[in-house]
Amino acid sequence: MVKQTRHVLIGLDGSDCSKHALKWALDNVVRDKDLLFLVIAFQPQLVPLALGPDMEVQFTNPPDNEIEKMMSQCNDYLEQIGTEVIGERSIEYKLLSLQGDPRDVFPAVCDKEQIDMVVVGSRGMGAIKRLLVGSVSDALVHNLKVPVTVVHPPETNEAKQM
Numbered sequence: 259m260v261k262q263t264r265h266v267l268i269g270l271d272g273s274d275c276s277k278h279a280l281k282w283a284l285d286n287v288v289r290d291k292d293l294l295f296l297v298i299a300f301q302p303q304l305v306p307l308a309l310g311p312d313m314e315v316q317f318t319n320p321p322d323n324e325i326e327k328m329m330s331q332c333n334d335y336l337e338q339i340g341t342e343v344i345g346e347r348s349i350e351y352k353l354l355s356l357q358g359d360p361r362d363v364f365p366a367v368c369d370k371e372q373i374d375m376v377v378v379g380s381r382g383m384g385a386i387k388r389l390l391v392g393s394v395s396d397a398l399v400h401n402l403k404v405p406v407t408v409v410h411p412p413e414t415n416e417a418k419q420m
Contacts, residue, residue, distance in 0.1 A: 262291055263291050263292060263293055264289070264291075264292045264293070264374045264375065265292070265293050265295065265371055265372055265373045265374050265375075266283065266287065266288060266292050266293070266294050266295065266373070266374065266375050266376075266377065267294075267295045267297055267364065267367060267368060267371070267373045267375070267376045267377070268280050268283055268294060268295065268296050268297065268376075268377050268378075269297055269298075269299075269360060269364055269376065269377070269378040269379075269394070269398075270296055270297065270298045270335075270336065270339060271298060271299075271360070271379075272298070272335055273379065273381065274411070275379035275380060275381050275409075275411045276378070276379040277339060277343065277379075278379055278409060278411055278412060279377050279378055279379035279409035280296070280339065280343050280377075281343055282377070282409045283377040283407070283409070284343065284344065284347065284349070287375065287377065287407070288349060290348055290349065292349065292350075293350050293351070293352070294344075294349060294350070294351035294352070295351070295352050295354060295367060295371055295373065296336050296339065296340055296351055296352070296353050296354070297354045297356065297363070297364065297367055298332045298335065298336055298354070298355050298356070299356050299357070299358050299359065299360035299362075299363035299364065300328055300329075300332055300355070300356075300357060300358075301357070301358065301359055325357065328357075329355055329357070332355035333353065333355050336353040336354075336355060337353065340353060354367060360394045360398075361394055361397040361398070361401075364376065364398055364402070365398075365401060365402055368402060368403075368404055373404055374404055374405075375404055375405050375406075375407070376398060376402060376404060376405070376406045376407070377406075377407045377409060378394065378395050378398060378406065378407075378408055378409070379395075379408075379409050379410075379411065380395050380408045380409065380410045380411065381411075395408040
């Protein structure tokens with residue numbers, strides 16, 4: 259029996275690339291009966307705590323109120339992007355702001371929410387930067403059990419002229 263409602267995860271990070279991926283998914287993938295999960299994963303930056311006995315800087319997580327502030331900002335962003343991009347379309351969606359690395363958070367959401375497909379944007383990192391910091395989209399493509407669509411940013415006029 260074919261599942262009537264597909265669960266589609268759209269990974270967002272506040273960038274124009276991820277917003278473009280959401281628009282692309284709405285135009286090319288999402289159907290009226292689908293349930294969208296707009297997900298943003300954030301990682302608080304560690305803050306220096308003190309110098310240790312060996313003169314190395316020790317780091318700790320930011321205070322809880324800073325993490326709550328980040329969570330609130332992420333929630334506000336998701337609400338704004340949901341209203342702005344999805345607008346009047348009759349598509350049901352859920353907003354999820356979660357703390358952690360998206361390479362860990364998105365697979366957990368996929369398992370918990372029985373996600374059928376993931377759509378993320380590509381930032382177009384070069385090979386060296388991707389090697390050093392890792393690509394979220396690359397990790398998802400290789401590690402998720404569901405289809406992952408990586409949407410590249412639209413070409414700019416400058417890129418077209420080259």
